[in-house]
Each structure stands twice: as structure tokens, then as C-alpha cells.
Amino acid sequence: MVHLDEGVPHMHLMFVPVVHTKDKDGNDIDKICARDFWKGQDSYRKLQDAYFNHIKSKGFNLERGMFVEDTDRKHYTVEEYKKITNYENTKKVLKEIKLEIPEVPNINEISKFSTKRDEKILKEIIKPKDDLIKELYNVIYHCIKKYQNNPKLLMRL
Known part of the structure; x- marks a missing residue:
């Protein structure tokens, strides 16, 4: 649901951080692991960009939010x-x-x-x-x- 309660319309999403890795025997597996999912300071921005690109590719008219450095917010x-x-x-x-x-x-x-x-x-x-x-x-x-x-x-x- 889009929230219109602030200056910029936005959504709150919840997800489970799944990473693709290998088990002890070398088999490919997916596992839940926040530590391995969030790597680097810009990982959250990358997730938002990937979500935006995926939704746009499905034909939805979604606008990408402003980057924090482009606003006066602190x-x-x-x-x-x-x-x-x-x-x-x-x-x-x-x-x-x-x-x-x-x-x-x-x-x-x-x-x-x-x-x-x-x-x-x-x-x-x-x-x-x-x-x-x-x-x-x-x-x-x-x-x-x-x-x-x-x-x-x-x-x-």
C-alpha cells in the first residue's frame, strides 16, 4: 500500500533476506542470512534500485524516490x-x-x-x-x- 502521510509517497515492505550459497557438501542452497545479504553501505540503495527496476519492467508506473544527498533532509x-x-x-x-x-x-x-x-x-x-x-x-x-x-x-x- 502506498502511504501518502508524508511529503513523499512511499511504501513499507517487509522481506526475508535470502542468499544463494553452498552447503558443507558443495551443493547450491538458498538460506536466510541478514549478515551476508546486507554488505556495504549502499546495499539498501541497491535493493531499492533493483526493486524499482523490477517493478518498472513489469509495466508499473513507479517513480524512484529521491536520493538523500539530493534533499535537504538530515x-x-x-x-x-x-x-x-x-x-x-x-x-x-x-x-x-x-x-x-x-x-x-x-x-x-x-x-x-x-x-x-x-x-x-x-x-x-x-x-x-x-x-x-x-x-x-x-x-x-x-x-x-x-x-x-x-x-x-x-x-x-
Whole structure:
């Protein structure tokens, strides 16, 4: 399925890394081996290129994605990513959520505690991120509509 949830339409694929090799007796075999499959820094790009060429050869009108060096995108360190995603605040909010359960809880009361916890997680973590996602989706949606209806604008980019 093609995802249109980001700036560039894309697909997520899962596969099993099979390599062609020989067994102990010298017979040709296929075996699952990620270590032997992923060789070199550009092996993932080679896989994408091979997939693209195979799909095109079957008559599908697939566009090859842009190479990372042709874009302004950058990879973030784990520390940078955590800062961007507000990881520390999320961790803090989750830590602060305390369920005060009496020593001998009434079974009927237990659901109230988990409901309060869930409401706090929803309100302080999920809702703000969900709102941001909706806002970004609307911006992207309006940009797509703008450029679809006026292809000349695309030529200026």
C-alpha cells in the first residue's frame, strides 16, 4: 500500500533476506542470512534500485524516490530525535502518573484508577501529538491541492 502521510509517497515492505550459497557438501542452497545479504553501505540503495527496476519492467508506473544527498533532509542522532519528539517530557509525565490503590482494593474501584491514568496519558501525551499531526496533515493537504490545481507553481520550485 502506498502511504501518502508524508511529503513523499512511499511504501513499507517487509522481506526475508535470502542468499544463494553452498552447503558443507558443495551443493547450491538458498538460506536466510541478514549478515551476508546486507554488505556495504549502499546495499539498501541497491535493493531499492533493483526493486524499482523490477517493478518498472513489469509495466508499473513507479517513480524512484529521491536520493538523500539530493534533499535537504538530515539524519538525527538519538539525542536530537528525543529532543524533537519531547521524549523527556513524555517520560516525566508517565513517571508522575501515580495510581493510589488502597491496600485491600475494592474490585469495582480498580477500573476508576486505570481510567484516570488513561485519561491523563491521552490528555498530556497523545492529544497534543495528535493535534500536531492533524495540523501538519492539513498544511500538507492544502499544499498538495494548491500545486495540483496550479502546476505552474511547481515549475517555480
